[in-house]
Amino acid sequence: MSEQQELKIENLHVRVEDQEILKGIDLTVEPGKVHAIMGPNGGGKSTLAYTLMGHPGYEVTEGRILLDGTDITEMAPDERAKAGLFLAFQYPHSIPGVTMANFLRTAVNATRPEPVSPRDFRKTMREQMALLKMKDEFAGRYVNEGFSGGEKKRAEILQMAMLQPKYAVLDETDSGLDIDALRIVADGVNALLGPEMGVLVITHYQRLLNYIKPDYVHVLVGGRIVANGGPELALELERSGYEKFEPPSAA
């Protein structure tokens, strides 16, 4: 078996509630690289993100997903996380009654061979929260409960910082952020970037890509990747939109 260090998506077909949404996606994310996926609403970006993470509602009918050579297509979400995959949700779920601190500590311990000491955990959490300009009291709040849109996105990045995944998928982490928050979140992501981590950034806006510089840009329309390019492709899309990529309408 190949021990290729990469997140490799091969000919991925995905069905949701009897409808084929992804119609053959091929994409490879290497450590140290940033890939951006852009595309119109409903194109299948979140479907790809959920499928990578193993959401039970998304059925892979063809193709496979390899993480550093291991086929993770049938793995449970927690096993994928342990293998080093992370998804920052477009719409993070709230968990009433469970504090951020407890949640984070459980997650950190679940993804490591050895549990961290409560002291080390608290120290790291505080540091990371400070970097994301999150107030200490956040640690005591219930997961995403009553968080503003921007707070939820910061909390996603906080989780990423604590879990230190090898491959991270960020699904519209920029939406709902004001200019300052966008910079803080982008700084947070950039601080984690390095030769060890590969990132797949899903976004509608060139703006985010000014902060998180992509190596590659892909355009996802109608469940297919219809164009690949470098950062210049994002600029082009900003000018001309997706019209030329849209499949001819049924009408």
Added chain:
Amino acid sequence: MTRQAVERLSRQYDEPAWLADARLRAWQIFEMSPMPSRQDEEWRRTNPGGLRLDELVPFAEPSGQIESPLRLDGNVGGLITQMNSVTTDRSLQDHIAEDGVIFTDLQTAACEHPDLVQRYFMTEAVNPEIGKFAALNAAYWSGGTFLYVPRGVEVVLPLRSLYGLTEGGIATFGNTLLVLEDGARATYIEEYVSPEVDRQSLNAGVGEAYVGQGAHLTFITLQDWAGKVWDVSTQRALLGRDSRIDWLVINVGTGTTKTNIETGLQGQGAFAQMLGIIWGARNQHSDYHTVQDHIAPHTTSDLLYKSALTDEAKSVFSGRIRVVQGAMGTDAYQANRNVLLSEKAAAFPSPNLEIEANEVRCTHGATVGKIDQDQLFYLMSRGIPRDMATRIVVEGFFEDVLQREPVASIRDNLRDLIGRKLDES
């Protein structure tokens, strides 16, 4: 179970005449009242036919071992232990006794403090007339718990009772009588527990609480019975003027439970907080009927019962709010929340409001929902395995009850207990 057995009981314990008479009167009521059936509104969702009363014997010697489900330890003001309705151990710290506090088993109290016990015992709060099982209890009870806190005395350390049932084929009759005089304060925690038993057993319990003017009782009552144990009980608290009860009912183990939990807000300004935590696994069936009875004006009751159910467990909740004519300025709140972790688990909430007064604020709401798959996915996406994710969601579900004031002293113990139960399932 016979009249002779009741008489034997009184003789054996050398009881005062009033008590022996009371037992016989209760026995008569028991004999005359029909066995409840599914046709009775109260028993609509719990089939009394499943209980084989005629196969149970009303006594058993203490045997086996029991342990506090909450793993509570020595830091208490007093502790009474009973097994199969026989008192095996009792203690009360000297400094509390010196304040005039009485905390002993009810039988001893009936002999040593006959006036006090006779005045309260199964007269007003719960009396044998209310139903067949209360009558049976009044005829056969032994052991029991009596707490008396004199006027203005505050008992800081909690007082505990541990009621154990360790045999199959027996009936026990737990009986708790709590009396707080005006301005008194106390916390009382009782736990009902059994190891696995080979045949059906029953606890037919009675609990009574009198909370005097301005007094404050924290009452925690917990059930951790084995799967073959039935529990048919009634507990009722009567609240005096400006008094308060914080009442937490916990059920983490039972075969079938059919229990009434009732507060009568008799004095103006009285306040009742009623909380419930029910965890059901396997084929546990728990049926709680609660009553928030607003008798005096400007009284407040706030009820929150939550249950989480897995396997084929069932939870029935019927919550009654009654506001009598003249009880204006009443605030009554009732909420029942149920989360189901399996296809076959089920919950049946039904609120029932009888409001005869004006200027009343009253809200009620009930929900039944499956555990949220998106929440589980979210937790799992962070590396948390499914069973641990389930446990986290369920613990989170109960957390708002755990955060309420009366729970503070046992919060961590209760969290651990719920965690253990979830792990076992």
